[in-house]
Every structure is written in C-alpha cells, then in structure tokens.
Amino acid sequence: MASPRHPNFLSLLLIISSIGSICNADLTVGVVTQEGRRGDVESRLLQDVFGNVTEEAGRLMPLLREVPQRDPLAAAAAVCSLADEGVAAVVDGGHSCSVGRVYGVPCISLRGASGKTAHDTDALTLHMEPDKNLMSRALVDFLQELRWFSLSVVYDSVEHLTLVEPLLGLPGFRVNVVKMDAQPNYEDVMTQLEQARSSRVLVVLEPPHLREFLGASKRPNGKPLDLLVATVHTRLGELKAAGRNIMAVRLGSQQHGMLEAEEALTLDASAVLKAALHHHQRSGAPPLRTESGLCLSRSHWRQGPQFFQALAQTKLEGASGPVEFNDQGNRVDFELSIVNFYEGITSEIVRWQAGSGVPANGRVRRDIRQLSGGRKPTLRVAAVLSTPYVVLKELGGNDTEELFGNDRYEGFSVDLMDEIAKEVGFNYILDINDEGLYGSKDPQTGEYNGIIGDLAAQRVDAAIGDLTISESRESVVDFTDPWYSFGIGLMVYHTGPKSSGPIFGFLNVFESSLWWVLLAATLGTAVVLFLLSRLSPYERVGAMDQEPQVWTPFTLCYSTWFALGTLFRQFIYFQPRAPSTRLVTLAWWLLVIIVAAHYVANLASFFTLRGLRSLGTIKSVYDLPDQNQITYNALHGGSTWAFFRDAKSESLQRVYSAMYNRASEQRIKSSAQGVEEVLEAQGSFGFLMEEPTLEYVTERNCELKQLGGTVGSRDYAIALQQDSPYLDYFNDALYSIRESGQLQALRDIWWREKRGGGQCESRFLSTEPSATASQVELDDLAGPLLLLVAGVAVGLVLALLECCYYATASANAKGSSVGSEMSQQFSQAITTQPAEQLPLSRQPKA
Known part of the structure; x- marks a missing residue:
C-alpha cells in the first residue's frame, strides 16, 4: 500500500473514472503514485473502473506510473514517459509535478506549493493542499482562539519548522521548541516536554514519528500532556484509536463529513477536473488535442496553458471546504477545523476559513458531559470567606430564614462561578475552608495548606476567591486565565482637610x-x-x-x-x-x-491636603524603608507577604525585613484585622494589601486612602487540579464572560454598589505633583x-x-x-x- 502520507491509489483512480463520462474525445490522463503491493482484488477493481468509462462522447485513457518513494530520478523518468504518450493532465500525489514547466502539461498536485513554486506562473501546477503561509496564519489564529500562549512545539523536518516558524517570534507567546531526530529517542523527547512549564504540546510530525510519539506519550508515570496535531495529512482514524484526549487540525469541517485528508483532496481534485472540462467545452474553445513525443522533442503542449487557466479559474464547494485558486495555481480558499478525540467521541471545537479567520460563531462549544460519561458533572469548589469574594449572605432582616448549601453564600466569586457553571454546564458545591487559609508551602514538609493544599491532594476540583497566581503554587495546581490583574498598594489613614496643621505650615x-x-x-x-x-x-x-x-x-x-x-x-x-x-x-x-x-x-x-503632610516624605511603597513616620505590615503568610519576601529589589527586601522583624509583636492574620489596625492607629500605621481589596475597603470608608501607586504585577485566577480536564472549559467560559462585559458588570456591582459601596469619591491619596500640593522648588x-x-x-x-x-x-x-x-x-x-x-x-x- 502507499504511504499514509500520500493519497490512496484507488482514490486517484476515482478522478479518472469520474471525468471519463464528460470527455468528447479520447483523452489520456497520467497518474503518478508510489510503489506499493496490490492484490488480485485491487487489480481486478482497477480494470473494472477503467473498463466502464466509455461514453458516446469519447473514452478516457489512464496511464499509470509507479515510482519508488523519495526517488526524484525515477519520478522524472515517469513524467517523461507520460509526456511522450501525450496526456492532457497529470495527477500527482508527491513532488514530481515538473511536467508543467518542462512540457506544458497541467499538473494537479495533492501537495501544497513549496517556497520556490508558490509564485511560479510557468509551473502550470494546481495545488490542492492549502498554501503554507495561510496554514501558518490559521495555526496562529487557532492557538490564539484556544489561548495556548504557553506551549511546546515538537517537529521533525525543515518543512514542518517553516509551518510553525511565524509562531516563534510572535509577541505574547512563550514557545519551547523540541527537535526530533531521524532516529529519535522518544523517552528523551517526552522528558523535555514534561519538564517544560506548560503541558500543552503542538505536534508537527510525519505519520511514522507521530504513531511512535503517541505511544510514548501514554507511559504510565508520565505527565499528562494536551496534544494538538497540526499536520493535516495525519490519519484521523489513528488519533481516534489512541484512546486519549487529543486535538487535531483537519481540512474541512464536520458538515463535509469526517473524511481523511487524502480522500477529501482526491475528491476535490476530481471535482476540479470535471468543472474545468465542462468549462472548456462550453466556452466554445477548440477541443483538446494532446500531443505525443513531448519529452523526446523537448517541446511544449500548445493547449496546456489554456487548459491550466480553466483549471485555475474553477471555484466550487468541495469535500475539504471551499476550493479556489489564484493565477499561480495555489489554493487560497479552504476551511480548517480543530476536532477533539476523547474516549472514542469526536467533536469539533473551532473552524477557520481563509480570508476571514475564525468567525464569531466559529467556536463550537465542547460538551463537558464527555468527561463524565454523558452526565452533567458536579464539582467541589473550595473557597475562603473573604469580602467581597465569598461572604455569608445577608438575610435582609429575616433572621429566622434558614439557608442550606450554596444558598448560604454570595459574593463576586460566587456570582462568577455561577456564570461559568451556566456557560459550561455543570453543578458545583462550595466547600469553605475552616482555617481560612489560601495556601502556603511548608518549608520542612514541602506540602501546602489551605485550599491550595486541598487541590493538590485532589480533595476538591477547583478553588475560587482572591487567589493569586504564583510560581510556587503553579508547581502543584493549574490556574485559569487571569480574571483580574493588579498591583500591591499601601492603605493609610487620611485625617481630612479640617485637621490642624503646624503653626508655620504656610512656610512649607x-x-x-x-x-x-x-x-x-x-x-x-x-x-x-x-x-x-x-x-x-x-x-x-x-x-x-x-x-x-x-x-x-x-x-x-x-x-x-x-x-x-x-x-x-x-x-x-x-x-x-x-x-x-x-x-x-x-x-x-x-x-x-x-x-x-x-x-x-x-x-x-x-x-x-495638609492631612498628607503628616506622612512626611512617603510617596510610594519604595519610600517606606527610609522613613520613621509610620509602621507597616501585610497579611502574614499571604501572597503579598510572599511577594516582598521573594522580591529582587533592595528597597522591597528592606520592606520585608521590617515586616518580618515586627511579626513577633504584630502579626496580621486577616485583611479585616489589617484594616482595623489602620483605623485605630489613625495615621501611624499603613497596611500593604492587594489593590482589589484595597479598592473595596476605600469605597466604603472615606477615612482610608491608597497612598501613591502600586508595586508589582499580580493576577487573580481560578485554581484547578494539576492537569485538570476542566481547564479549557473554564478558560472558554471566562473568555466569553469577559467579552460580553459580564465580568466588569459583576465588579461594578460588588465594588461600587452592594454592601455600602460608592460612598467615597476617590480612593487615592496621591503624592504626584499633578494631584497634590508639592513644594515649589x-x-x-x-x-x-x-x-x-x-x-x-x-x-x-x-x-x-x-x-x-x-x-x-x-x-x-x-x-x-x-x-x-x-x-x-x-x-x-x-x-x-x-x-x-x-x-x-x-x-x-x-
């Protein structure tokens, strides 16, 4: 049999049989295929196909040439013999389409154009496989749509490298490249991929390498990887039989049927030949007359360019999607899709069409019930009581009302989880952590406590709230895309404009x-x-x-x-x-x-603004180590504490040292305690906290302000178990909620409306010259x-x-x-x- 990378031999014969009935004269079409063993049944079928194409209009005569794989000299000899026989076109499944340039005979190639022939108007070659540049653009659009911004790429040839090369220098992408040798050590390859930060892998391999790679990726103790196979000639049946969660890029969409790539391209090539011959007959042009001896005489078929133009002007809806070519014969209109194979179930995720990219309705929602045997799953979701993310529901004066389950809680994160559950299609049960801990690593045991520890131990499926993404946490759990980005600010007590100032303050x-x-x-x-x-x-x-x-x-x-x-x-x-x-x-x-x-x-x-003058020279967090007007602290053991502990800046390290030395006499165990400390100190204490919580507090207490800007860059996200199959579903839902404006609407409700929000005009007590009365120098x-x-x-x-x-x-x-x-x-x-x-x-x- 022919290699799986090339069209099936019998499929090529379908081209000849399908166009034989429309020829008004005897025409010969050459077919070049690779050597393979065919049994007696296939030989008899071959005779039957060509023995039944006779019509009153004429007879189609096939000329078959088999060449060894990767033998360009044999391919050239086969083309030469076909040109001497006098053929109207050559259908080729490999790279032997030199017949157009050398002899003026159109060639229909089932492969894409190479860099040398992509703009060659004299090649007279029609490429059924999509243009490589458009394929690269589609691949980038797919990865952006899937939000695979951090991934590994494994490839095995220069041709495949050119397909993914535009991705390597693209802003916003973090790509780890793994080159597979001709005789690869799959254990080494898998080790490199598992050591990468992301478990997402873009696979661009030849079919033999791909089969071995899929087998190696299922080793018992290996890290589960999310695979996206980007070679369109991959046989989908092999991926479906792999028995795991794999995505693949394929030509066409489900509305065209689940055909293999070579079958779809073969059918489309047949349709193009039919349409071109019909067009030639109806145009009133002279009948096609082939010429023999072209190779021996080194001459060109005079009607070849005219017939090629008829082929190139063909537009139709084929098995691989819309088919259209440019003047050079390159296919410029086609459709791609990503299909997901999971435990024998095939589903289409997203579609892409040349010229328009991913349409607004191109994303096909994946059914989460595939992960739970067709049932609507129920997830356990851990949380910590923290205003305004997860709080006990206010009963509105009806204290006798008794609430159960999730109905006892409300908050921004609860509402966000409700929207995600509605978008994806699952139920969930809130599990409140009794200790009120988010999760920090024990330096002695290496284990995490809090809700991060619950996730790492697989006691829950997800965790919500003001959870900060950190490198240490990412080693034991997976995070969704961030739903909020922020910095760390300093909360201070603002005495107000009516407070008395120094007697000679006018000199300041x-x-x-x-x-x-x-x-x-x-x-x-x-x-x-x-x-x-x-x-x-x-x-x-x-x-x-x-x-x-x-x-x-x-x-x-x-x-x-x-x-x-x-x-x-x-x-x-x-x-x-x-x-x-x-x-x-x-x-x-x-x-x-x-x-x-x-x-x-x-x-x-x-x-x-003389209330600010009591803070002396403090204009930002960086000024804290060099002043003695106020003391300061942060939530002990939280992500803000860890940020200063791991900071590279000398000033921020000094901030951490001061907080660490003060921990014995003042340990802040919750954000609420930190706010109370600021109010009681009335100007002598500042609390370092994350900007969203700081904003929430200062919206409700006008005596509290944020001094200056923020430091650092942090992200809030939802945490899931490591290698959780729900990660992509959550990311899809977050993307949809953000794009629809629901995420911002929820923020406005919980920060500026509910529970006393919107009382204060501004939370900032800035020391910038444009906003305050700095001294005239x-x-x-x-x-x-x-x-x-x-x-x-x-x-x-x-x-x-x-x-x-x-x-x-x-x-x-x-x-x-x-x-x-x-x-x-x-x-x-x-x-x-x-x-x-x-x-x-x-x-x-x-």
Whole structure:
C-alpha cells in the first residue's frame, strides 16, 4: 500500500473514472503514485473502473506510473514517459509535478506549493493542499482562539519548522521548541516536554514519528500532556484509536463529513477536473488535442496553458471546504477545523476559513458531559470567606430564614462561578475552608495548606476567591486565565482637610532653599537700585539742573523697603526715574508676580491636603524603608507577604525585613484585622494589601486612602487540579464572560454598589505633583530668577551708557573734555545726598 502520507491509489483512480463520462474525445490522463503491493482484488477493481468509462462522447485513457518513494530520478523518468504518450493532465500525489514547466502539461498536485513554486506562473501546477503561509496564519489564529500562549512545539523536518516558524517570534507567546531526530529517542523527547512549564504540546510530525510519539506519550508515570496535531495529512482514524484526549487540525469541517485528508483532496481534485472540462467545452474553445513525443522533442503542449487557466479559474464547494485558486495555481480558499478525540467521541471545537479567520460563531462549544460519561458533572469548589469574594449572605432582616448549601453564600466569586457553571454546564458545591487559609508551602514538609493544599491532594476540583497566581503554587495546581490583574498598594489613614496643621505650615509652600534665594534676590535688588540711583545722572535730582546740591530718594534703606514693598504688593511713594533703574524694577516685578502666583496657588492646596503632610516624605511603597513616620505590615503568610519576601529589589527586601522583624509583636492574620489596625492607629500605621481589596475597603470608608501607586504585577485566577480536564472549559467560559462585559458588570456591582459601596469619591491619596500640593522648588523659579539677573546686568550697562551720554552732552555745552565731565559725574554719585538730609524747601512735593 502507499504511504499514509500520500493519497490512496484507488482514490486517484476515482478522478479518472469520474471525468471519463464528460470527455468528447479520447483523452489520456497520467497518474503518478508510489510503489506499493496490490492484490488480485485491487487489480481486478482497477480494470473494472477503467473498463466502464466509455461514453458516446469519447473514452478516457489512464496511464499509470509507479515510482519508488523519495526517488526524484525515477519520478522524472515517469513524467517523461507520460509526456511522450501525450496526456492532457497529470495527477500527482508527491513532488514530481515538473511536467508543467518542462512540457506544458497541467499538473494537479495533492501537495501544497513549496517556497520556490508558490509564485511560479510557468509551473502550470494546481495545488490542492492549502498554501503554507495561510496554514501558518490559521495555526496562529487557532492557538490564539484556544489561548495556548504557553506551549511546546515538537517537529521533525525543515518543512514542518517553516509551518510553525511565524509562531516563534510572535509577541505574547512563550514557545519551547523540541527537535526530533531521524532516529529519535522518544523517552528523551517526552522528558523535555514534561519538564517544560506548560503541558500543552503542538505536534508537527510525519505519520511514522507521530504513531511512535503517541505511544510514548501514554507511559504510565508520565505527565499528562494536551496534544494538538497540526499536520493535516495525519490519519484521523489513528488519533481516534489512541484512546486519549487529543486535538487535531483537519481540512474541512464536520458538515463535509469526517473524511481523511487524502480522500477529501482526491475528491476535490476530481471535482476540479470535471468543472474545468465542462468549462472548456462550453466556452466554445477548440477541443483538446494532446500531443505525443513531448519529452523526446523537448517541446511544449500548445493547449496546456489554456487548459491550466480553466483549471485555475474553477471555484466550487468541495469535500475539504471551499476550493479556489489564484493565477499561480495555489489554493487560497479552504476551511480548517480543530476536532477533539476523547474516549472514542469526536467533536469539533473551532473552524477557520481563509480570508476571514475564525468567525464569531466559529467556536463550537465542547460538551463537558464527555468527561463524565454523558452526565452533567458536579464539582467541589473550595473557597475562603473573604469580602467581597465569598461572604455569608445577608438575610435582609429575616433572621429566622434558614439557608442550606450554596444558598448560604454570595459574593463576586460566587456570582462568577455561577456564570461559568451556566456557560459550561455543570453543578458545583462550595466547600469553605475552616482555617481560612489560601495556601502556603511548608518549608520542612514541602506540602501546602489551605485550599491550595486541598487541590493538590485532589480533595476538591477547583478553588475560587482572591487567589493569586504564583510560581510556587503553579508547581502543584493549574490556574485559569487571569480574571483580574493588579498591583500591591499601601492603605493609610487620611485625617481630612479640617485637621490642624503646624503653626508655620504656610512656610512649607516653598522649600527652604527657595526662601533663601528669594531673600538674597530681595537684598540684591535693593543694593543694585541703590548703586544705579547714584550712578545714573537721570536718577539724581539736581544733576540736570546744575543745582549746588544733588540728591536721590533711593538710599540703601529705601531701596530695601522698595524691594520688600513690591514683593508684598504695597504702594511705594518714590518710583524710579532713569531707564536703567526702571529696567531693573521691571525684572524684579516680573519675578514678584510669578512668585506670588505660585505661592497663592500652592498655599490653598497645602491647607486642603495638609492631612498628607503628616506622612512626611512617603510617596510610594519604595519610600517606606527610609522613613520613621509610620509602621507597616501585610497579611502574614499571604501572597503579598510572599511577594516582598521573594522580591529582587533592595528597597522591597528592606520592606520585608521590617515586616518580618515586627511579626513577633504584630502579626496580621486577616485583611479585616489589617484594616482595623489602620483605623485605630489613625495615621501611624499603613497596611500593604492587594489593590482589589484595597479598592473595596476605600469605597466604603472615606477615612482610608491608597497612598501613591502600586508595586508589582499580580493576577487573580481560578485554581484547578494539576492537569485538570476542566481547564479549557473554564478558560472558554471566562473568555466569553469577559467579552460580553459580564465580568466588569459583576465588579461594578460588588465594588461600587452592594454592601455600602460608592460612598467615597476617590480612593487615592496621591503624592504626584499633578494631584497634590508639592513644594515649589528652586528649579521651578529658575527662569524668573535668571531674568532678574539679566535685568540687573543690562541695567548696570545702561547706567554706564547714561553717564557717558550725559558727560558727552555736558562737555559739548561747556566746551570742556568728556573725561572731566565723567569725573564730575562720579564725584556727584559719591556726594549725592539722601532726600531726608535736604531742607524741606528742597524736598520734592507730593
């Protein structure tokens, strides 16, 4: 018999028998198959098939050529002999379709196009197997639909590697690749797969290797693996007989029947030949006339390209789904599906069609009753009483009402489990852990306690609640896809805006260095005004009138008062007269306006948020080790405790050390106890907790706030037994619930509506500059200060220019030298009297 990888020999003959009745002349079709042993019954059947195709329109003459497997020279010789006989087409189950390029005879290949022939318009080859690039795209879509983001890939050839290669560099996928040798050691291969983090395996193997691999995967003490076979030529009957839970990619869908790939492709090739011959007859084209001796004469069949176009333009619905080709003969329209084989039951999971991918209704829900002998299963689900995930139901004043079973409990996780059970189709019984423990590993025994321990011991089927995914827990249980991602935050007590602050709290608006710079700027401006008022002749009263006494109001004391008065927005009697002193004054006023605006704006925020000031320099969890304003702790032995214990950051390690040292005097045994500790301490204690629980508490107690952002990245998920057959069902249901918006609706109900939710406007007590009144630093006013310095410098230069200009004008009027006038100006600057030393008759009038 032929290899299972290639079409059945008799199926190829069906092509010839099915098109013989539509030929209007005797035509010869070549058939190339691999050598195999056929019995007498098969030989007689062969004669019967070709002996009954005679019609009035003509007779179809088959020419058969058998070639050894993997013998390209023999295949080339067979094609040459067929070309010499004069054939209208060649049907090939291997890779010997060179007849089109060499002799101009169309070839129908049951294999896909290789990289070299995929875009070759001269090959005249029609490929019935789908294009490799489209197959790779379908495989990626399948894995995304199944949410196989962590998996292993086992392959055995370069051809198979090219099929999965696009997956290796795809973001979001974590792929472990295992190469199988020509003579593989299956024990080593299975060991590599079992050591991988994920139990999901994508299998891309030749049929002989696949059979051995399936046998090795069933070893008694081996880890159960979830297998997805991606080679479409795999015989489905072998997978069905494997007796375990296996998925496989196949051509077509269940609506086309459960045919093997080679049978479906053979039937479709037959249908394409029929349709092309009908089209050729109805088009009015000249009848097909084959030519012999093409190989000996090295010539081409002239009607070959025309007949190939008729083949390539064929569109139909075949046994392998929709059939359509591009101009190069590559199949571009087809349908794939994933089927699941479990204990003799075959079910279709999802469908994929070229051009549209996985349609919205392409997912076929798997029936969970397959896992329980056709009955609706009942699962035991462990939980811990934890608000708002699993809580005792409020009776609404009817205390005499008695509840039983699951009716005693409610909460977010209970509602989520109800939705999953409804979506998948199972019943469940809640099993509340009496100790209230989620599960941590005993360092001495290596065993887990709590609900994780119950799962590891297979006492329950699943666990719900605020269960955090961790690497240590994943070693003993399996987790579903996360239903919530979050970080760890710090809960603090917020004293509120009416609390009293420090007496000199108004000075905290600016940092101390800025206050010193402002003081220096004030005194510096006063000194510059004093000097310029003496240097500039336009500022000295009497200098222009040549009066015997020259004076100026800008003494050192008055200049200081002038700078301080403008800083505090007060009226000043004497104003600068000279351009140089006015320029310095304008620069100073600009600085004063900006400083006043910053101060007023931040002062209001400081008194509004002064409850935060008691926390000193704490702006995030990372600041906790370097402060002494508050103590802090976390739930002892919980996932938050483990996060800080295993953290790589030095700051977070110091946080854990402080909590560990405090464990003897303060051990937090529940989240409720941690919240009570924060309320009782009223600002001297902070509780580190997971963000969802923190959000729930701060929605109901407005005195509690989250300080800053979060650290770390954590995920909540549902835990199942390791290698649980229910994992994919739960993931499918979670995906559906999330996409429909039900998951967010449940969060809104339990966080913001039920049991007193929605009372507080915001849970954050952020210390970011955009949200709080942080101190104005020196860098914030660097620009205005630089403008002041520039104004002083320009004012000095302008004062010197004023002296020069005045000295030049005075020298020209008096007929004296400029130098003598300059000397006189500097002398007047030194001897200028302050205004208060002049007689009253000489002082300026108001």
